[in-house]
Amino acid sequence: MTDELLTIGAFAARARLSAKALRLYDRLGLLAPAHVDEASGYRYYRAGQVERARLVAMLRQLDMPLARIAEVVEAGGAAGADVLATYWADVEARVAGQRTLAEYLRGRLSGRSSEMYGKFVVETVRLPEQVVITEKRHTLADELPAWIGASLGRLEGASRACGGVTAAPFVVYHSEVSMESDGPAESCVPVADEAAARAWAAEHGRAWETQVRVEPAQRFAYTRITKAQVAHPQILAAFEAVEEWITSQGLEQAGPCREIYFADWDAAGPDDAVCDVAFPVK
Numbered sequence: 001m002t003d004e005l006l007t008i009g010a011f012a013a014r015a016r017l018s019a020k021a022l023r024l025y026d027r028l029g030l031l032a033p034a035h036v037d038e039a040s041g042y043r044y045y046r047a048g049q050v051e052r053a054r055l056v057a058m059l060r061q062l063d064m065p066l067a068r069i070a071e072v073v074e075a076g077g078a079a080g081a082d083v084l085a086t087y088w089a090d091v092e093a094r095v096a097g098q099r100t101l102a103e104y105l106r107g108r109l110s111g112r113s114s115e116m117y118g119k120f121v122v123e124t125v126r127l128p129e130q131v132v133i134t135e136k137r138h139t140l141a142d143e144l145p146a147w148i149g150a151s152l153g154r155l156e157g158a159s160r161a162c163g164g165v166t167a168a169p170f171v172v173y174h175s176e177v178s179m180e181s182d183g184p185a186e187s188c189v190p191v192a193d194e195a196a197a198r199a200w201a202a203e204h205g206r207a208w209e210t211q212v213r214v215e216p217a218q219r220f221a222y223t224r225i226t227k228a229q230v231a232h233p234q235i236l237a238a239f240e241a242v243e244e245w246i247t248s249q250g251l252e253q254a255g256p257c258r259e260i261y262f263a264d265w266d267a268a269g270p271d272d273a274v275c276d277v278a279f280p281v282k
Contacts, residue, residue, distance in 0.1 A: 004046055005035055011045035015053040022053065028066055030056050030073065062088070096228035096270035104237040117241035120223040124281070129217045130167055130190040133158055133197050135208050136174075138182040141232045151187035152261070154208060161200045163192025168262040170278075175256075178232070188215075218254065221246050222278035228270040230259070238277040246281055255280040 012019045025031035026043070031053055033043035045053075052073055059069045068087050072080045135151040152169050159165045167190040177183040191197050197212045205211070223245075225238050239257060246253060263274040 005044040006047060008033070008043045008045065011047075011050070011053075014047065015050045015057075017053055017057055021057065025053070025056055030066065030069060059084075062091075093228060093270045096226075097231040097234055100229050100237075101231075101234040104234050107237075117237070117244050120225075120238055120241035122221055122223045122242055122245040124219055124221050126219045127167075127215075127217065130215045131192075131194040131197060132188040132190050132213060132215055133162060133201065133205075134186050134188045134211050134213065136184050136186040136211070138184045139177065140180075140182050141178050144177055144185065144232065147185075148187060149265075151208070152189065155187060155189040155210070158200055158204070158210065159189050159191045162197040166190045166192050168260050170258045170260040172256050172258045190215075218280045219282070220278040221249075221251065221281045222260070222276040224273050225275050225277060226271050227265070227268045227274045230275050235259075235277070242277055242279055246279060251281040253279050254282040 006014065008019050008022055012022055015022075022031065022043070022045075026033060031049065034046045034049065035044040036042070037044070055073055056069060059072060064072075064087060068083065072083045072087075074080075075083055133155050135155060137147055137151070139147050148171055152171075156165060156169065169187070169189045172186040172188060174184050174186060175181065177185055194212065194214070201210045201212050221242055223238055223242050225235065229235060229238060242257075243253075257277070257279045260276040260278055261274060262276065263272065265274060268274045
């Protein structure tokens, strides 16, 4: 045994951790001993492993998944900091969404629905006729975000052969999408050239059941929401607020509701406005 190695007890004291924690980190593949005595099974560590041990312990306090912790410690330095920054941005987005949901549920449980809806500013706008290329799918709420991102990405890629995108992409809900109801939902991208769009769909659109249709000019009641508010089920408060406003104004819904995505989703923070929740009205 050389002086370079420390017993698990000595190393634990230096790292300010317990021997139990070190054995757990070894079992999880996050911090292996420098040497294990074959006869006794005793674990030995090098003094240079202290920093990694402390880093693992602190990352676990962030409730970071083990795979992500391994990424951070293996990358180290600036690359590890970038992995941590990405993880924490996801945490903040989730917490912001949960905060919105908690407010929504408190309003419902306490009978303060009208006060809750009052947080949403509802306005009307008239949108012109537009040609759209679309994908439609039956999906439950937990699969919806991934499908929206993938389908809009495919449609935006197809738009290059259809004269380009002319307005904000949107998702139409032909029936409720929840954990019990699967819609369908329809992703739509407005494009410039109807003939080119129909030609593209006829040649390439079969794999994803891409279709082309003309959206008529319509008046919409809408409210603008943040990225955090988009998550299900907190987004339901926005839909309900618009529905209540429509009734209070003596209007009628004239078709299925939609989410209009006008901002760069990836670049937006939790509190940035990214989406209009809209209903066609008459």
